[in-house]
Amino acid sequence: MSGCRARLSAAAFAFVFACECLADAAVFGSFSRLDNAQRWQAWLTNQLALPARVVTVETGAGQIYRVISAVPGNEAAARAWVERAKDAGVQDAWYWADAPSATTERQDAEEVAHAKPEEPSEPEAMEPLGRSAPEPEQAPVAPAPPARQVAAEQSAEEPADQEDAAATPWIAYHEFTGSLGVESRWYPKSAAYPGQRSHAGGFVAEPELHLEDAAGHIFTFVPFFRYDAGDSERTHFDVREAYMLLFGDVGDNQWELRLGVDRVFWGVAESQNLVNIINQIDLIEHPNEKVRLGQPMAHLTWSGDWGALELFAMTYHRGLTYSGRRGRLRLPVVLDDDYATYESGAGKWNWDAAVRYSGSFGPLELGLSAFDGTSREPYPRLALSDEGAPVLAPHYVQIRQFGLDAQLIAGSWLFKLETIHRRGALNILGRDEDFAAFVFGTEYSFYSVFGTAIDVGLLTEWNYDDRRSRSTNRFQNDLFFGTRIGFNDVQNAELIGGVLTDLDHHSHFVYLEFNRRLLDRWTMHLDAVVLLNVGEEDFLYASRRDSYVELGLSYSF
């Protein structure tokens, strides 16, 4: 459509002169008989004080009469009228974005002027449901300047308009959502190391604020806070997201720019996401390594029907979060971010760069990525703390990594592959060793099993790192079997479970997650992590006594 709709910020009273192609109307009803339409108009005018009028619309089947209120170019007013009508029980009221100008009579401007004092101009009061798509860059705003000119000329005659313009808020849309939760984690086995607690409990908050200004710029702020009574290191705050988002079209392509702290997910596998390198792992949250810290960046996306090309520039390296002395799931000596060292002379302020191409080719999803900068994975070096106690100081080297992720769909089968090649990394012996690693797997889904609504997915994945015993993680040669059971019930219950078996050391990392809704806004989750048969040579040996059960309750708003 040719969008010469004046945006909220543009003077809302630009009238038909500034925008002759469109009229933003609230429609309260359509009638085949004029007298019916007039009765409805009278009711709306008298009962709801709406500036309603009847317009004639030509249809293929003949004339119909519509009862509308409109200020061409003033989308906000039309939407507000729709809301007002709905509040009064006129459920069929709707917003008519492109009422043809032919339907508006010439004396519209006058009528509209009379309607002015009643015009609600608080778009932020609108129901989020009713708002249109974010459309800033796509909506040609070219007509806006002339609209403002017209407005300026008119305001000389109609001072009231100026007040309206001043009252037009900067924030066109806002949304405040998020969740609050309480959690309790219990480690049944006694601790392996002195000082470790057997219970961790606390609360977690992750609110999300989204703002959109009149020009369509989007700002998102997502802070995160956890309080943990068991481990002071697990009590932590993070800015998960705080970014400004701009986007638009150029020809058949689209661009998007995100500036600030953000989270980016790459990958297709379940047991680990090798290629997912932009954000640091918030390991202290969950040993499954899926939760990530916010990363400051500039992120530019260029996309079209050929796929998407993304460029990242990142600085302010985030250190891996790690359990404190009282916490479980740690090495005998604590890894302390305060003693972090960097290969880069710029330290955590080194500029990291990444590029990614992703595209869909029929049943195939493909991603190719490259990263150059500070490794997210620390190499732990034994050091002395300021108090003279042993501590593990994380050392972050400069790496270059190439990644490929692909997923192929064949009916109920999914085939998944993630593979990386990393240069510049240190192996477990602290020596430079380039390596390759992959995770390859399948997922098969059974739908509506045994005539119930339940869906069952079965996953198999093989994780491999060609350094094997010199690998710096627990996925050096591990087989994963997992299941995802969706109950498809009103409570949205879901059970996820898996076993990661180390083929070299024969240990098992078992996890189980169950989620369901309790009430409209309350959900519960039950998590269990069980470590079985963990031998001395195993990467998880220090955590061998740290199997746990966690119960959580969460409120969403």
Add this chain to the structure above:
Amino acid sequence: MDARHSRFVHLLLGLALPMGLLAPVVAHTASAEEMGLKLATEARDSKRGFGNFTASQVMVLRNKQGRESRRQIRVRVLEVPDDGDKSMFLFDEPRDVKGTAFLIHGHKQADDDQWLYLPALRRVKRISSANRSGSFMGSEFAYEDMSAQEVEKYTYSHLRDEPCANAASANAPLAQGLTCAVSERFPTDAKSGYSRQVVWQDRDASRLWKVEYYDRKGDHLKTLSFGQYQQYLDAFWHAHEMEMINHLTGKSTVLTWSDYQFRTDLDEGDFTQTGLRRIR
């Protein structure tokens, strides 16, 4: 405009803009099958040209005991010339799934492409479209009821004409006095949960008034009825209320549509994976 030449009626539209019979003059020699196909094809053609729209859905799930549960969903649909429509579902309620979004690129011949956006991990996940008969959001609507009703994905048989009043509920005054064409359609997709569907469409403006769904065993599984029709852009009729009753379980789902907006500024770029991550 290009969109006028779209040969695609999204499944959603299949519900919202019922595929109907365009009251064509059919030669007396046409078999019931030919007539059914012709009517369906003409109905599809008559639904071209809406461009795009956004709307809101409230889904009320009711179990046998009458306990209710509510979902709130925003829908965006983009008409695609010569292929399936693109559509997006954004979940607002229940709150714990707020931000979850579902993107579908429909296809006329091949399986649809589907992506799910999981806000907790900011993850976009390509998912299989093989799950045709599964429940959508725990409701009585199956995925195949919510997705594109391609003409090519059924075979047809016109049964008879009868007064719409026979099929439409009493609170659908518009249907009274209209004549409905009653047709059977048979899914060609082996993954469909249905053996056949019986469809009531009025001869006046191709509005759908009732669909009966028969499961693979041939039992009458569900009935969908439509009400509260409104015409938009002087061309497209949308039912604002749809009720799906499951006769086997006694559960029902009422789907209420509101806030239709047509020919908004949505374009292709909003129906991509990048757009999916961005959507609010």
